[in-house]
Amino acid sequence: MLALTPAQHAYLASKKQLTYCVDPNWMPFEAIKNGVHIGMSKDYVELLSTSLEIPFVLVPTSRWRQTLDYLDQGRCDLIPMLNRTEEREAYAKFSEVYLTDPNVLVVRNSQMSSIKSLSDLRGKSLAVIDGYMQEENLRNAHPEIALVRVASELAGLMRVSSGDVDAVAGSLLAVTRHIQNAGLSNLHIATDLPQGDELRLAVNKNNPELLAILELAIDNFSYQDHSRIYSNWNPIGITAKTDYSLTWKVGLALLLILLLLFERYRTSKKTNSLLLEKNMELKAVHAQLSIQHKHLLHLATHDNLTGLLNRKSILEHIEKELIRWRRQEFPLTLLVLDLDKFKSINDQYGHNIGDSILKTFAATLINVVRETDFCARWGGEEFIIVSSNTDTASASILAERIHKKLETITKPGTPVAHCSIGIAQYRQADDFEQWFERADKALYRAKMRGGKCTVTEAENSKE
Ligand SMILES: Nc1nc2c(ncn2[C@@H]2O[C@H](COP(=O)(O)OP(=O)(O)OP(=O)(O)O)[C@@H](O)[C@H]2O)c(=O)[nH]1
Structure with a gap:
């Protein structure tokens, strides 16, 4: 059940239906065939329609440019799969990314x-x-x-x-x-x-209420939803099928070689095209496998709920960062962050709202840090950031930005989340455990002060 506000319920009730436009020719993502919407976005639209309990009605277009124009002119409420670009931001507002493709x-x-x-x-x-x-x-x-x-x-x-x-x-x-x-x-x-493609839902920029509602629904998409939709339109069974057809075609190729004795020229041409065809099939299988490989790699290195790096993978990054530090010493700082009173949020609002807060918190960290920083979910409601070329003072400014941002990003129906932050700068001869322990002690001190604050290691050791 989605946590919509009364105003959001009233908005949907007044709309009665939502209209949308798609790319008429972009399979397997989406297309219009005989006036009917097909492809992966069709399944996502069905999920949205079910969870928001409102019909979604396709406004057909004949070209992609027309699809964009219709959103701009307000002739449809949304486009379900759209990359964000500077030019499109002039007329559209975008949700978080929910599907990527190289x-x-x-x-x-x-x-x-x-x-x-x-x-x-x-x-x-x-x-x-x-x-x-x-x-x-x-x-x-x-x-x-x-x-x-x-x-x-x-x-x-x-x-x-x-x-x-x-x-x-x-x-x-x-x-x-x-x-x-x-x-x-x-x-x-x-x-x-x-x-690559980083696909988001897009609405006309004058319609931010609708975007907020759709974002709640996207947050609700589960990993199983994504993989079911992906395999609906990109059947992985192709590998097994190809194996059988390869065997069959190799047999045919042998037969053709026999015919070569009689019709040399014609047969050699056929053999050649058969080999090319098989080559293409292998390339297609290879491309599919490489997509699957990327997907599996992502699963192994990222946290399922928040999409941040997981503990194993941040430890590998840190190991590399420490090797780099030994070659050219530079300020390197660790921030350990822990959501405050999270157990009572779970107890009072339920686990789903708790999960949604964890996701929003993770998205906030990604928004606030620099591209060269690494963020990870360390476990439960604890997160870490490793920030290179950053000393304790700069890390404290970053921590302040996080506290401030948290005040402003709370979603309707969810409580305000705060966090405590402990900071420690890397020192020569530290191993990771010693470094982490120093940041963790500072975090403990922040908790002792009642949370919603930052303590640096230097402050901690003065006390
Ligand atoms: N919803 C949700 N809760 C989680 C998840 N992982 C851990 N938790 C919960 O996070 C809570 C952490 O509780 P505590 O360790 O007592 O910490 P706290 O309530 O935040 O208290 P302080 O850290 O002292 O402010 C527990 O209730 C866990 O069940 C998760 O993936 N989803």
Whole structure:
């Protein structure tokens, strides 16, 4: 059950239904087929509709640009899967990221060795999908590349395949699906692009109430929901199927070799195309496995609930950071954070609200720290931040920002969460345990002062 405020209930009751627009041609993420919405976003929309108890009605569009225009003009209430970009922020507001997919550069096999990264495309042509995030990113970041706008990923792949343009940028899942379905065997994935898809829900910027409601519903998506939707539209069973068909095709290839004795020219052509087809299948399987691998790696290194690094993985980062420290000493500071009176929040509001506070707290840390800092869930309601090139004084400023931010981000229906923070700067000859213990003692002192405050190791030792 979602913790909606009375105002949010009234908002939904007055709307009666929510309208949405999708990309008409972006499988497996989403598409419109014979007027019906299909793809992963369809399943997410159904989840939203069930948990908010309101019908979601598709407003069909024929091109992606039109989908964006409809949101801008308020002709639909939301787009369920949208990357955030500077240009889109002029008319849309975005939820947290809830689905990611790498983006890749695809080239012809014959250009495999000459185009290995974006920098090899200087003076060459690159197909981008009209209105997609990559069009905006690459237009701004790589003016030296001649961009060719195309209507869809498939149109871009066909033009690369025919030699009309040199490369195309697209989402890994969509690109591998098209290459496989259209049998574009002369294409090859050259590299990952720096920016992949980070998909969020988007509403018209004049509608922040709706965004707050949708965010509550997204928070409720479970890991099982995500993996069920992913496997609905990206069936992993392909590996087993491919094995059988490979066996069958190898048999056929042997038969063709016998026929070679009679029809040398025709048969060799067929064998060649068969091998190319198998090669493509292997590439597709390889791409699927690499997605699964990334997914599993993420599960092994990140905390399931908050998405932060887990304890095992932060310890590995710290080990590397200490090796770096020994080469070039720099101020390196550890912050240990613990939510205050969390047991009584759980007791009073229930475990689900407790979980939601942990997630919001984690998102706050990620927002506040620098890109070079590492944040992790240490366990339960305890978190740590390792901040490089930061001394105790700067870490105290960071801690203050966290306290302040917590005051402002409380969601409707949830209590204000506070935390206590202990800080210790790394010292030569410390091992991690000694360093952690010093920060933990400072945290204990902060708790003794009643919580909602920061104590540095220096203050702690004065007392
Ligand atoms: N909802 C939720 N609660 C958790 C999770 N992990 C740990 N907890 C709870 O966090 C609470 C921690 O309680 P305590 O260690 O007594 O700490 P506290 O109530 O925050 O008290 P102080 O730290 O002294 O302010 C326990 O009730 C745990 O069950 C989690 O993943 N979700």
